[in-house]
Amino acid sequence: MFESIVSYGLAVGAVYALIGITYNVMYSASRVFSFTAGMLGMLGGVLGALFINKWGFNAALGFVLVLACGAVLGLVTEVLTVRPVLKSIEQHLYVLSTLAFALMVQQVTAIEWGTEAQPFPVLIPIDASSPAGSIWGIVDQKFWLPVLACIVTIGGLEFLYRRTLIGRAFLAIAEDSYAARALGLPETQLRLASFALAGVIGTLAGFTGAQMLLAFFGNQSILNFYGFVPVALGGMGSNRGAVIGGLALGLFQQAANFLVGGIFAAVAVFAVFIAVLLLRPEGLAGAPAARRV
C-alpha cells in the first residue's frame, strides 16, 4: 500500500506541480491568471497520442512536435486572450477570455479527437520478465516520467531565472512591469516568450502524465482545478511552492484514496484545501502582501 501511495502520489503530484508552474509562468509575466493551463495539459496527452499512435511518428519527434504545438498555443493565448484585456486587468476580464479560449479548444478536441479516452503509447517498453521489470512500480514510465519532467523543469527554470540575462529580465517584468519598461526591457516580447514557455511546460506535463491519465479531452477540467490547488497552496508565482504543493496534493489524494476511497477521496482533498486557505490565505510558501497605508 505504501509503495502504491508513493509511486502514484508522486507521479500525479508531479503533473499537478507542472500545471501549477504553467499557471505561475504565465502569471509572473502578465499578472493574468490564465485558465489555459489545464488545456495545455490535456493537449499534451491528446497530441502525443495523435502524433505517435495515429500518425506513426517516432516518440522523440512526437515529443518535440507536442512541445512546439504547446509553444505556439502559448503565443496564440497571449495574443488573442491576454493582450486585449491587459489594459483593464483590474476588471478580471482575463477570467472570461482565457477560459473561453480554453473551452473552445476543448470542444474542438472533443469533436475532432472524440469524447472517449484513448491510449497513450508506451514510450519506453519494459520487459516484465527482466530483473528491472519485476519492480513494477518503479520501472513503469508512467510513474517516473512525470517526476523526471518536474525535476528537469524546476532545475531549468531556476537556471533560467538566476543565471541568464533573459531570465532576470523575466523576473524584472514580474516584479514591476512599469519600471522594467522604463529601463528599456521589451515587455511585450518577454511576455510572449513567457507564454510560449508556459505552453511548453503545460504540454510537457500532459505528455509525461498521459500514460496514467490517458489521452482524454475531459482531463482539461481536472488539470485546471488540480493544477490550481498547488498554486493556491504554495502561493501565487512561487514555483517552489507549486512543486511542494503539487507533490503534497498528489500524495494526500492517493493516501485518501486508500484510506477513505470512492468519491470521499475528492471530498477530503477539497476539505484540506479549504482548511489551508483559511489558515494561510497567502499560501504555504507565500508571504503576506504588505499593504501601503
Next chain:
Amino acid sequence: MSVKRRTFGRRQVLSGSGAVALASGLAAPAIAANEPIKIGYLPALTGPSSSTGIGINRGTQLAVDEINNAGGINGRKIELIVRDTQSDPTKAVNAVAELAQRAKASVIWGPLNSGEALAATPLIARDKVPMLHPCWVDELIDVKKYPMSFRIAPTNTQIGKGANHYVVDVMKLKKVAVVSDTTGYGTASVNTYVPMLKAAGVDVVYTNHVDAANPDLKPELLRMQSAGAQAIMPWSVNAGFLSRILNTRGAMAWDVPVIGQTTLGSGQTKALLDKPEYWNKVYSNNFRNVCFAGGKLPPRAAEFVERLKKSKVEFGDTLLWWVALGWDGAQMMIDTFKAVGPKAEEVVGYWNKVKGWPGVYGTVTWTPEQHNGFPDEEVVMCEVNSLKDGAFNLAPGYSS
C-alpha cells in the same frame, strides 16, 4: 438582365388558392393510393454516440430496400425520411418538429440514443405520432404519458436483471462488489441493481461510486478483494474507467470475473488494456438470439447473417445485434403497415396486441398496459473476448 416582378392582388391569390384546393381535393384519393408511406427516422449517424446508429442504420436500410424492391406494401413504397441527430438532443428535437408536423410521418423510428430520446419523446407524444425506439432508459416508456410510444429493446432494469441473474443463478456466486462512476447513469444503476441483488440473497460485500477520472483504482480493488468479492460488477459507460478496473485486476493477478454493461466489451475498452489477456473472464450484456452457443448462431440470426451476406451488407466491423435491431425496427413497421396500414390509431392498436413477434434481435410482446416489449430471458451475458463476425459467445454456464 431585367427581372419582371409580377404582383398579385388579394382576390387573385384567394381564387388561386381555391383552385389549388379544389384540384388537390379532387386528386387526393388517387395520390393517397400510391404515395409512399413515410417513416421519420432519427439515427445519430455522426458525433460521439454514432457507432450504435451506424450499425442500426444498416439493418433498417436493408429492410426498407428489400420491401421497396419487392414493390412496396400494396403498391406503396416506404419512404425513410432520415434526419441525422448528430448525437445532439437539440438536433433531435428540431427534427421531430419537422418530421411530425411538416413531413407528416406515419411513424417515427428513433431517436436511437437515450439522451436524444429523453428530449424527443414528449414532443412526439404531443404530436400524436406512433413512436418506436430501442433506447434503454426505463422512463422512456409510460403508457399514460406516452400512449403511442413503444420499445423494441430491453430496459436498463432488464439489463441489470440479466447481469444479476448470471451472477446469482448461473455462476452461483454469493459475494459481489458493485461499483460505478459518479455519473447519473452509474449511480442510478448501482442504486437500482444492488437492492435486486440483495433481494436474491447475494451478499454485496462492497459498493461505491468512484470518480472516473481517478487514475489509480488499486485501492478500490484491494478493498473489494479484502471484502471477499467473488465478482466485480462495474456500472459505467466510460471506457477509461472500465479499462482501469481491468488493468488493475490484471496487474494484481486477481482472477475475479468482471460482469457488467456492454461497454466492457467495446473496442474503446479493448484499446486501453495494458495486455490483451486482461480481457479474459470479462462478461458483458448481450442478447440470446444474436450470440454464438456451441459455435453456432440461433436459426433466426443465422438466416439473417446469410441475408446480410447476400445483400453485401458489412457487419464484421460493427455489432450483429445493432444491425439486427435496425432490421427488427423496420420489419416491425413493415409488418404493421401490411396488416393495418399507416394510420396512427390503427398502428397503435396493432402494436398493443403484438404477441411473441419473432424478431432477429428479440421476441416482442406488447399489451395496452405494457409497451416494453423485450423478454427478460433473452438478456444474457457474453464473453467479451470472443467477438467474431460482429457476435459474441454466450458466457459460460448458460444452457444453450
